[in-house]
Amino acid sequence: MFAALKKTFAQALEVPEAVSPARYRSLKRLMTVLIVAVSVTPLLLLTIISHMQYMRTLEREMESPLYDMARKTQAALELYLGERVSTVSYLAHAYRYSDLSDERSLNRVFLALKSEYQGFVDMGLVDGDGRQIAYVGPYKLKGADYAGKPWLRETEIKGRYISNAILGYRGYPHLVIAVHRLEESGASWTLRVGTDTLRIQQIVSSEGSARDTDVFLADAAGVLQTDSRAYGKALNPLPFPLPQASHEPEVCRMTGPDGRSLLIASCTLDGTDFRLLAVKPVEKAFRPWLALRAELLWVIFGGIALIVIASSLLMRHLVDRLQASDERRVAVFAQMEHNQKLSSIGRLAAGVAHEVNNPLAVIYEKAGLARDLIDLGKIGGDEKEKQRLSSLLASIESTVERARGITHRLLGFARRMEANRQGLHIDEVIVETLSFLEREARNRGVALETELAPDLPEIISDRGQLQQVFLNLVGNALDAHVASEGEDQEARYVRVSCVCEGDALRITVRDNGMGMPPEVLRHIFEPFYSTKNDKGTGLGMFITYGIVRKLGGDISVESEEGQGSVFTIVLPLVPPDAGGEVRAQTSKP
């Protein structure tokens, strides 16, 4: 994966052959995505990890008070129930069957019990056959037959028993505490005491009410033993299954009947079937956290949005800069290539011219000698024939002279500059040169205009060569108007302007003539490239280019067909290699 990514990057960053906007768009996208991913991923990871950690801590934080509450309530209830059982057990051991079977003494014991402890409802003595032979209490339960009842059997086996909350015969929720006695005499009996659940209810509900917690008792079958705030009165069944039973309080999570998540602490009470349950809805516990989370989410998403915007803007800026610099570089390369091409063409042309010059010289001399011989009368024959021969030779000579003109101009491109540079004012040269062409311009109905900045500095250059350059450029501009003569042009002009930019002059020659197609522009500075067919040699712009380069400057052209052309020359105030020479010249008187 990294290799693939590396490859993509290498492709994106390599020097482009041509500058295509799509490439930079995809680069921009790639970089932005990468930056965003790199900065957002750790942020998100950190957020998720700390969120999870926080949740765990929070849960523990919530579990622990629930656990404590269950523990505390468990202790209180166990204490209360233990006390009840031991009270009953004390009575069973303090009195004998014979004492208690007497209803009057039973009544007395019960009253004494009631005066000391609250919540006792009734009391009965059940004999070995399961019959309640004595009873004290608000109900008429004397003689009730409990034989075979599971609670009685359990009491006989275990010795003591605490019942679940029952309505029983009484129709009021209460508990039964029973203690079985087997006397030395062999008498087997059970003391059975009813106690209401009010006190238990108090213990249970006093704990939970404070902290959104529902604390209640249930039996092993899941029937409520005390009133629950959420799940109804005592003796209603619980709407969810009981958690695992254990004496040590255990906290677990469960989904309630209404789909809400519940945190439940549960434990058994020693010596009973009761389950103590403390229930707290999770959402209530998490409410403060949820508020905080909403704020954190805002911060995170705000942060991510900021990162995206910032990196997108940054990348756009950077890639735009990169694109601009690439474009500049490509342009510079193209310019360099162009210059190099022209200079090799120039060298080639000079080489060819040089090689052609030698045979031309031989032809020229031979023809000259032949004419000399005729003229000196060294050749006999008809006078008319000699005349004819002489004129043929003259024609050879003039043809060689024509060829010589071409080769000399070609050589002029490569020829090094003679040492005739001097300080001069470019505006004077321009005005002077334009004066040569004024008549021609007038004849063609073209306005020759100049826009010369005032205070142009003196430059060091070659007056004759500059004149040649301006003659060529302005002459071409005039020709561009001639070619478009048929069209109705409102104001034809050729405008030469010159401004100073730093340590260089920028001279532009602008016309609104016919302009040039790109194909012509590409070859305009090459030798023997002419659009004037019969009239031109195709050397004018070639030589102009050569001169400008030799003067240390640069020439470029822009043109649009039908709109006109602009030639721009940038000329240094002092050519790079001319300093010494010129000083030497100017120091002469």
Place this chain on the structure above:
Amino acid sequence: MEAAFPPRTFARGFHAEKLMTMRVLLADDERDFVDTLAERLSLRGYEVTTVHNGAEAVRAATSARPDVAVLDLFMPGLPGDETLRQLKVMYPDLPVILLTGHEAVDDNGTSPVAKAFACLTKPLAFKDFVAVLEAAARAGRQASEGGEDGQ
């Protein structure tokens, strides 16, 4: 006819104090060229010695004692500028005309080419060439007379 043609010889002869023919040394490896040029010059009364390389030119300068030397810049063996340097060592007053395929004149004055009386581009316009020859010969005479005077 004969008298009508070379007016320069007459003119030269007429103006010159000493009626002596000008001796010209032509050095060029292009035999056709140098031989034809020599013939044309001798038709006009010049005394021409032709050689085809630099070493011969140096030897011929000693034996023929020319008034003017014409050297091609590009010759096998000793090239024109080196020949020029040697000639100038031996005969500082000898005017030398260089012929080139193109005007490769070095800008700095240290090159021996700068010591040439003139630098002409082939093909030569014959009339101009003769004019330069005459000027060179005059300059050479003046230089040697000046040298004899001790200045």
